[in-house]
Amino acid sequence: MNPDDPLLQILACPLDKGPLHLVPPDEALYNPRLRRRYPIVDGIPQLLPASGEQVSDDEHEDLLKRCAGGSAEAPGTPGTAS
Numbered sequence: 558m559n560p561d562d563p564l565l566q567i568l569a570c571p572l573d574k575g576p577l578h579l580v581p582p583d584e585a586l587y588n589p590r591l592r593r594r595y596p597i598v599d600g601i602p603q604l605l606p607a608s609g610e611q612v613s614d615d616e617h618e619d620l621l622k623r624c625a626g627g628s629a630e631a632p633g634t635p636g637t638a639s
Contacts, residue, residue, distance in 0.1 A: 558584065558597055570595075571606045578624040587624055592617050 558564070560579055568577050570588040577586040577595065584597040586604070593609040594616075595602060612620060 558600060558602070568602060568604065570609075571604050572609070577602075580620055580623050587620050589617070589621055589624070594620065 558579060560581070562579075565577070565579060568586065569575060570577055570591065570593065572593065573588065573591055575588060575590055577588055579585075580587050580594070586595045586597065586602055587593070588595075588609075591609075592612050594612055595604055595609050597603065
């Protein structure tokens with residue numbers, strides 16, 4: 558899956574129905590609002606609620622930076638400008 562994939566525009570978190578962010582390069586989708594990471598296996602997003610994994614505070618900060626291409630905050634994160 559790549560960042561320009563139109564599928565990313567319609568995929569949503571199964572828990573809060575909000576947008577997900579592609580995490581390069583390890584092929585995962587991330588919901589910064591709930592701090593949940595969903596794996597992509599063989600190019601297929603695993604979006605069942607049980608497939609998501611809660612991340613630690615340190616992992617959350619790292620994932621935000623990676624989603625935003627190196628900046629401190631990702632779009633759609635509470636308390637940030639979108």
